[in-house]
Amino acid sequence: MHASLNELPARADIDGASAEVVLIVDDVPDNLSVLHDALDESGYTVLVATSGEAALQRAAQAQPDIVLLDAVMPGLDGFEVARRLKARPDTAHIPIVFMTGLTETEHVVAAFQAGGVDYVTKPIRPREVIARIAVHMQGARHARQARNALDAFGHATMAIHIGSGRAVWQTPLARKLLQQYFGADDPAPPQLLRWLQVQSALAAQGHAPRPMALVREARQLVISLQERTSDEDWLIVMREVSDTAVVEAMMQNFRLTLREAEVLYWVAKGKTNRDIGDILGSSPATVKKHLEHVYEKLGVETRTAAANLAMNKLRL
Structure with missing residues (x-):
């Protein structure tokens, strides 16, 4: 049957x-x-x-x-x-x-x-x-x-035909990460294609291509151009980098809430309140309020002092 x-x-x-x-x-x-x-x-x-x-x-x-x-x-x-x-x-x-x-x-x-x-x-x-x-x-x-095997090692892979802007193939993990970070079912998002066009031109001129990094809360997607598999097909590797452990360490060391630890993490990365608001999906005013609580708990008065204290503590 x-x-x-x-x-x-x-x-x-x-x-x-x-x-x-x-x-x-x-x-x-x-x-x-x-x-x-x-x-x-x-x-x-x-x-x-x-x-x-x-x-x-x-x-x-x-x-x-x-x-x-x-x-x-x-x-x-x-x-x-x-x-x-x-x-x-x-x-x-x-x-x-x-x-x-x-x-x-x-x-x-x-x-x-x-x-x-x-x-x-x-x-x-x-x-x-x-x-x-x-x-x-x-x-x-x-x-x-x-x-x-590529997916098992966390290296999501795909091939894009640069002339047509069409994804030739992609691993299941690559498809999942594209949906998470680009927020669409498009297998070849416009932002990714623009980056590919620039980097493939650099590679053609003998320069080293530069990776793209996309931020989603305390995680980053690093996209790298690997090699050209045919005349116009380029191999792209995506790797997700998680800083969750760093955020958790900040929570434990400084007695911060999750959101306060995330704000401190991005302050240490040199992000502005507006940048952090965009990353965390909140307003700059809300970020500022969280940051005030962070200053109080860390016993500091400036962004630089908070960032330095956080980095020094984590190194230890």
Whole structure:
């Protein structure tokens, strides 16, 4: 039996099992049934979609290891589905194997131009499909392991095509950090693209690119330009730096509230009241009031004295 199309698990739920995930996309139920049973017996976790629209939704949600895609379907055909999957940074890495009865050269070429890595002809021969999948699955497995390893070390990574301003691919951690710090689902935020254009120009002139730092409360996102992976694709690494431990140390050493410790932390970093207000989401007047409490608890009268005392205490 097929899994319910309306109850498709997310990739996080699927990852609990070791089986690799295959998404089959075909509008003919009989084709789905034959492939589903053969792949299931071979140990794969099998997901299905009966339309192009459903395929895009399921691929984004479940992040399959490979997609078996029917070329000819009503509505969105397989070629357009493939183009859209390859245009999204969260699905661009997924290998696509086309299933088609169209063996004319132009159709085969169209399949590869749309982003396919291989094709099988109809009527489908399950053993052939499984053999093809095994070859491409190995490469997909290595790529997924590499992305997961980068995330595991806290180095979120993505590639951006500077000419089009399009994110070519990104690791799950990179996607999460972009949403947190840029506050949008845009995989290539305008602020990030402007920084990339400037830094790539510096790199082209032989100068060292400069990282971008974004502040969110007591955490910072440091974005660095690594290298050019192709003519116009640039590799970017993002690393989140947490100063939570420093803020907690200030709370304990000076008997400050959390917000007072955060204000003192940013004072020590040389930020103005307006800057601190922007960072903490409060007004400069509120920051000033917190700072007055900090002065009183530290027994000082100026920003410089408070900053120096905080830094000296923390060094000890």
